[in-house]
Amino acid sequence: MSSTVSGLSFTASVIVTDVRLFLHFPVHELTPADIKVVAAVGDSLTAGNGIASSQSNILDVLTQYRGLSWSVGGDGNLTTVTTLPNILKYFNPNLTGYSVRTGGATTPDAFFNQAVPGSKSRDVPSQVEALVQRMKADSRINFELDWKVITLFIGGNDMCDHCYNSLLHSVENYRKNVRDSLDYLHKEVPRALVNLVEVLYISPLREMHLETSLNCPTWLVNYMCPCVILPEADSKALQMVEELNRKYQETLHELVESGRYDTSPDFTVVIQPFFRDVVVPRLEDGRPDRSYFSADCFHLSQKAQTLMARSLWNNMLEPLGSKTAKHDFSATVGLKCPTKNCSVVSLVSICLVLLWFISAVHKLRPADIKVVAALGDYITVISRKVWMRSCFRFFSLSSDILKKFNPLLKGFSKGTGSNQRAFNMAEAGAKTSDIPGQVQALIEAMRADVEVNFETDWKLVTVFIGGTDLCHYCLDQDNLSPSNYSHNLMLALDILYREVPRVLVNVVEVMEMEVLRPITRNTLACALLPRSVLLRFPVLVFTSLDMLKNEMLVSIKETLVNDLCFFTVRENSTLASVDFGRVLKYNWCFFIHKSLFLYSSISFSTHGKNVSRLKYPSLSLSLFSYRSSCPCVINPSENSPEFEEIKRINYKYQVKTFFKHLFYHFFFEDFAVVLQPFLQNSIIPSVGVGEPDTTLFALDCFHMSQRAQEELAIALWNNMLEPVGQKQTYNNFTRDRSKISCPSETTPPPVLTPEILTLPNPELTTRDANCPETLPVWATVVVGVGSLLVGVFFTWLIMYCCCRSRKPKEQKGSGF
Incomplete structure (x- = not known):
């Protein structure tokens, strides 16, 4: 898309999609089209005092032209008024929160512009609280899901009054006030990017009042900002103000770089330093250009506010460490444009980008996984009985694969006995009702392990449960119903979500149990007691x-x-x-x-x-x-009602698992539940004419042997590498080591990608360059008429269906 804004060439690839509203991605992947809400707090420069005032009307400086404010004004459009919201509206026409027209902070037109003229840093915490209250109470935004850009610009008035109370306006108090404001936003506001604009380097503005030919009302500014305007050139007082100015700027960097606001992938604070140094605009004769200032030669006019909006936008697109830190009002400032591969904003340093890359679960790579754990029943448990010839190795073999990517992997079980279980909390004979208890035990074990960083280590938890429930369903149909199965599974996942940070949960779908029925073997255990x-x-x-x-x-x-x-x-x-x-x-x-x-x-x-x-x-x-191991699956006769019922329940267990995992699939950034359906259907290889390979099973012809456990581990790994909608829903137990899939370095593994339903990655709607400056009139008319017709059709359809449902049915055979 190309356009010309105030004579400047502006080309951008616009990405507009409502699908991303429901996707969870870290803040460093934010695109302009994702931003739905803008807001700002600060002083008169944000409130818009005197922006549109004529140079002869000093009283009009009291007017707050909030609709023209550089960071949050929304009057006009990008072709007439350059503000940050108008730039963002070019990418997302549904942007909201910007202020319009004139008025105070409490007026409806102020919307989320809560800046108040004359405010100092100590006033910002109350502004932030008022802003959050407005956001939560406004039905026009989705407070939890909408991405927000909040601009905080404060400190000028603190410096103006510093010489009257150096303790009140000290660097420490300034830092504390800003920190309290950011802390509140961090705590209360989800999905937010905070632009923390450095304090304006204010001493160059003195030049406006040193040139008497400009006829500036210096007497008024001496009253408004005495500690900056009154000191003599090269005086100690002026030097103190300049040092304070620099320390204000430095302390903001120290606050943000402390990592205090880097604890959540959906919130960050970014320093925008374009005001670190300021160059006063000049006329051809060398005098300061008064057209950039309002009538009082102190507040800024719309001409200057336009340049401020462009500089803020450009700063947002520049990576940390490469941000422009000088604002020349006389220079031509062009608007930078994001590309398809550029987020709103290279907002954070390389280190933080890497941190957030692995703090979004859909970007997780095998090497990122530090801890493995398992919950389940006899298939997952490592046997501790003296009579077992081999251990169940499903969990341990899955860990063996991951150790190829991360040799420091922790949590895997080894050997036999409870002392070797590590984070394998599975228990023989466990039902789904036991899983919440296993989750609690797992959390306690993780917290107690000194080798595990519970907060930052990525964890892979595999849940495989339901076999025992099915085996005993006919004996306790109420407690082992599909609804209770689903409920218990949800309780366990809820606990994991609330208590465990950075976790990907593999929910292995319940096995198709009927494939176990024809397994026989010429052993006493299998022949004499085939059902036990x-x-x-x-x-x-x-x-x-x-x-x-x-x-x-x-x-x-x-x-x-x-x-x-x-x-x-x-x-x-x-x-x-x-x-x-x-x-x-x-x-x-x-x-x-x-x-x-x-x-x-x-x-x-x-x-x-x-x-x-x-x-x-x-x-x-x-x-x-x-x-008796599995009476409800093994004992019923072929084609009996009991056998058909258990097959139906088996299927319902699988369906319940699928729908439960969808909820977690959508809404969390460091937590996801991914269904692995490879056991939905099982293929048991034959060794003769219709004879199943019994080496896959233990002596009882029911429990799985070590070989089968190895096949399960391979199938689980392969399922993890397959995107949702393309996951294999069957497992062939034929021994073949070549079946192990490998993630590609050029193609990030979708292991780990919580896709929407069956779509691996929903394609974004894009519009490329060379679009006309504005949409053709006929296109707008066609879209409007089409939308109206669709709305009328669906309204008629709904009313028609409602009327039919209310129509009394004919009662045949009744003659009253």
Whole structure:
């Protein structure tokens, strides 16, 4: 788009889109079109005193021409009045908050221009409070979502009165007043960019009153600003004023560069230093040009305010460290233009840009992740039972991949046992109702870990839950309903959002459970008890049944099982003769061969208080445990109503997970929940004619083996690299290491990109250069008429539907 403004060439690529209102991005990515609200606080230079006054009308300097104010005025448009809002309106016609016409700060026309003439720094905190109150009460803005630019310019009047009370107007008090104002904005106002304009270097303005031929009312300015105008040239008093001026400027830099306002990605304060040095405009004969000043030769005219607006805009587009720090009123100041790849504003230093780059979760890269954690059930838990031949490695293998990018990764579990769990809070048999408790335990563990910087480290939390809920749904349909599943998941995510900064949550979709039903194996555990878990314990001999029970409780305690039963199997009998109807009443049962208690024929050596190990290996001993694992999925007959019901509930679990993750997907910058749907459908490879590969499963034909865990880790990683809408919704468990995807250096990984619904990155509506200066009249008419017709159509449609719904239905067969 090209245009000419006051004789200056102005070319810009304009980006206009309402979609970005709902996107969350850090403030350094702000574009001109994103800014919806402008506001300002300060003194008479912002209130607009005397901007349009004639040079002979001193009394009119009292008039506050707020609509012409350089930083917040909105009178006219960019072709007639150059102000920051009018420049921004060129990018976003829906801009609001600017002041119009004339009047005081409390008038409706002032809008968000809360500057008050004569104000000093001590008055700004009250102005800021009034501004925030107005913003919150105004229905024309969305206080939470609209991006705001607030300009703070104060300090001139402090210097004018400094010589009368040097303590009141000290550098320390000036800094405190500005800090209090910024602190309040930081606390109360979301999505805000604050322009902190350096104090005007005021002593050059004395030249206006040293040249008597200009006929300036010096007597009036001596009263308005005595500490600047009255001192003699080269006097100590003048030197003190100039030193104070510089210290005011320096203390603003110290305040901002302290990082006090860099704690949130949606708020920042930026120093705009174009007033650090000022060059007074001059006529051809060398005298100061009075046309840049109002009738009192102190306040600035519209001519000067135009240059101030341009300098502020240009400062906003310049990166920190390269900002223009000198304002020459006589020089031609052109308007700089942002490009498509330039944010509003290279607002922060390189270091801060890097900081914010990784403080927006949708920009997160694998190497940025410092901490991993997991919540879930038996699939995620690292087994701590002595009878397991291998550990579940889903969580640990996912961490292994991330360690390739960041060797300093923390939080991953290793080995076996609760002492090695790290941030893997998963528990065998956990249901979704247990996840909030796991979240609390995780937060406590993270806070207690001295190696984790809880506030700044990026965390990846994987939640995989729902299998146990489905397995027991038919036994407790009310508590394990899809609605409760969704509710419990939401509670857990809410806790993570409130308590944990900088976190990306992977929610792995509930597995399609019916693929586990046809798994069989020629083992006692799978063939004899195909619908349950059968686990083998070490060969042990106990001196009594009580001692056996006491010893086994040590191991069983870890599984959180309460009810135990013991069965004696006669010497020549088998487990098939056991009354399993009775067994089903218990969680765990142990079967002891009767011959083991013929103590007279056995010699023992003691290795503990309650247990002795057998010295004669020829004597066989088998201890078995039995537990029903997934009755509601495994037990129903094929095509039975019960089986169809569990498939329906399985699907509803997946749907509930999808809709819950959408809420978090939209609204947060350092927190996102991304659904990983790779288990929505599962493909179990075959090893024969229709025979599933049982090496993917443990001996019970239900729990997953180490190989399957490795496949899950690969699938999770690949899902993380795929954008929403293009994520793979199935997993082929065929072993193939080439399936591991790799992020590209040239293409940032969408791992991590909270996209809107199915669109990876919504395309922005752009208008390129070479557009006409103004829109053709016919285009405006066409758009207006089209909008009217669309509105009329939808109004008719809504009224028609409402009338139909209210029409009483015909009651057939009734004759009253």
